Amino acid sequence: CHLLFISSPCAGCLGDTQFCFRFRRSSGRKASLCCFLDHLDRDLPVYLKKDPAYYYGYVYFRQVRDKSLKRGYFQKSLVLISKLPYVHLFRSVLKQIAPEYFEKSEAFLEAVCSDVDRWPPPVPGEVLHLPIMGVIMKLRIPTYRDKPGTTPVVQNMHQADAQISMTLPTVHEVDLFRCFCPVFFHIQMLWELVLLGEPLVVMAPSPSESSETVLALVSCISPLKYCSDFRPYFTIHDSEFKEYTTRTQAPPSVILGVTNPFFAKTLQHWPHIIRIGDIKLPGDVPKQVKVKKLKNLKTLDSKPGVYTSYKPYLNKDEEIVKQLQKGIQQKRPMEAQSVILRRYFLELTESFIIPLERYVASLMPLQKCISPWKSPPQLRHFSQDDFMKTLEKAGPQLTSGLKGDWIGLYRHFLKSPNFDGWFRSRQKEMTQKLEALHLEALCNENLVFWSQKHTEVETVDLVLKLKNKLLQADREHLPVKTDTLKKLQTHIHDIILALPDDLQDILLKTGTT
Numbered sequence: 001c002h003l004l005f006i007s008s009p010c011a012g013c014l015g016d017t018q019f020c021f022r023f024r025r026s027s028g029r030k031a032s033l034c035c036f037l038d039h040l041d042r043d044l045p046v047y048l049k050k051d052p053a054y055y056y057g058y059v060y061f062r063q064v065r066d067k068s069l070k071r072g073y074f075q076k077s078l079v080l081i082s083k084l085p086y087v088h089l090f091r092s093v094l095k096q097i098a099p100e101y102f103e104k105s106e107a108f109l110e111a112v113c114s115d116v117d118r119w120p121p122p123v124p125g126e127v128l129h130l131p132i133m134g135v136i137m138k139l140r141i142p143t144y145r146d147k148p149g150t151t152p153v154v155q156n157m158h159q160a161d162a163q164i165s166m167t168l169p170t171v172h173e174v175d176l177f178r179c180f181c182p183v184f185f186h187i188q189m190l191w192e193l194v195l196l197g198e199p200l201v202v203m204a205p206s207p208s209e210s211s212e213t214v215l216a217l218v219s220c221i222s223p224l225k226y227c228s229d230f231r232p233y234f235t236i237h238d239s240e241f242k243e244y245t246t247r248t249q250a251p252p253s254v255i256l257g258v259t260n261p262f263f264a265k266t267l268q269h270w271p272h273i274i275r276i277g278d279i280k281l282p283g284d285v286p287k288q289v290k291v292k293k294l295k296n297l298k299t300l301d302s303k304p305g306v307y308t309s310y311k312p313y314l315n316k317d318e319e320i321v322k323q324l325q326k327g328i329q330q331k332r333p334m335e336a337q338s339v340i341l342r343r344y345f346l347e348l349t350e351s352f353i354i355p356l357e358r359y360v361a362s363l364m365p366l367q368k369c370i371s372p373w374k375s376p377p378q379l380r381h382f383s384q385d386d387f388m389k390t391l392e393k394a395g396p397q398l399t400s401g402l403k404g405d406w407i408g409l410y411r412h413f414l415k416s417p418n419f420d421g422w423f424r425s426r427q428k429e430m431t432q433k434l435e436a437l438h439l440e441a442l443c444n445e446n447l448v449f450w451s452q453k454h455t456e457v458e459t460v461d462l463v464l465k466l467k468n469k470l471l472q473a474d475r476e477h478l479p480v481k482t483d484t485l486k487k488l489q490t491h492i493h494d495i496i497l498a499l500p501d502d503l504q505d506i507l508l509k510t511g512t513t
Contacts, residue, residue, distance in 0.1 A: 045143070087174060112133060200274065356410075
């Protein structure tokens with residue numbers, strides 16, 4: 001409940017403020033939506049997949065002066081809780097309903113819920129029409145098949161449509177340039193810190209600025225998924241407060257967004273701190289802000305900047321800074337500045353990850369090694385030394401002109417939670433691919449002929465194994481063609497029909513384990 005309200009006095013927070021937070025799910029609770037969302041999850045890009053351990057809270061907070069109240073202020077929040085990280089979508093929903101809710105109260109919320117009950121499932125790749133209090137929101141959730149960095153345009157509705165429509169260009173992206181504007185001379189260093197999963201604190205004047213900046217940081221390594229914890233708005237009342245602020249151990253791999261001045265003292269032992277002032281629409285070119293030493297950060301009133309002793313591995317890319325500065329001088333729209341910045345981060349991340357993708361793909365056994373009569377072969381072991389050797393001829397220099405200690409950056413990354421999460425995901429994908437290829441190899445065999453040359457015991461064993469294969473394909477959503485599965489079911493049926501009647505009865509009734 002403390003996360004729904006602003007934890008420190010904030011003159012700039014009079015009126016309406018929107019922000020979001022993230023919190024751990026209580027253990028032992030059953031989630032009725034889990035299975036349904038898991039089914040949709042597989043078609044999402046990896047950075048939009050839900051994390052089963054966390055919920056998001058999207059908040060619309062109103063604070064107005066009211067002398068009739070004891071505190072002198074009227075304060076109320078409307079919060080929307082979801083497993084889905086669709087920041088822009090839920091921000092838009094709240095903007096649509098919260099102001100009216102504050103005037104009309106509970107009956108209005110019931111009408112909102114009635115509208116939400118009519119929403120279609122959040123299927124990736126489909127254009128969705130979401131009714132909300134007389135407005136139709138039109139949007140598209142990305143899929144893993146989308147080319148990174150592209151947003152398929154959702155066409156505007158026909159004029160014949162009676163209801164007012166609102167087209168959302170994105171469901172999850174934040175205004176990247178607006179968030180990074182106060183520190184944009186250091187965007188490349190911040191990209192490295194996020195990539196490496198370094199402990200990072202964002203100290204901001206309001207929850208709105210803190211949450212947007214944290215979300216911008218997490219998204220800057222897209223299409224890689226940020227695999228550590230991050231809290232867009234973190235308060236002293238959080239259940240992880242002691243865990244994250246203790247001095248008895250090194251700060252954890254987490255990004256925290258805070259507003260309470262108390263944190264300037266509590267978290268001053270953290271290695272990397274971003275202090276931002278009020279985020280304004282940039283009309284002037286921001287002044288060059290030097291990286292400051294941590295000892296200079298005394299209070300939350302310290303000057304904006306990045307406080308760290310971190311030395312970046314890569315040389316600074318002056319071109320992107322010049323390009324963005326030129327955009328400010330020419331009054332280029334903020335959306336266009338964000339597109340430039342997002343493309344820059346995407347190209348930087350892809351240049352970094354392509355050599356890893358290429359090496360990991362080489363760990364896959366050759367298709368000729370897959371025998372229908374043996375278990376699927378294992379992936380070869382990831383060797384850091386072997387990977388490093390590939391960088392000389394097939395490293396990031398093929399796609400990026402940036403110079404610097406790329407080798408050092410890779411060594412550091414291989415120890416990070418982001419590498420661990422990325423590699424586990426790739427390992428799972430490739431293992432499933434091997435299982436699928438093994439299934440195809442089995443389907444291409446004459447299994448009935450095989451069963452005629454083997455004992456009944458061996459044939460029954462084969463049938464049970466094949467049934468388990470079908471179950472596994474369904475349970476793990478293996479990348480197998482529907483025709484292959486039908487063919488395998490036909491094989492199983494034909495083998496069973498060739499067996500004695502008593503065995504047929506048993507095997508036709510027998511499910512799988």
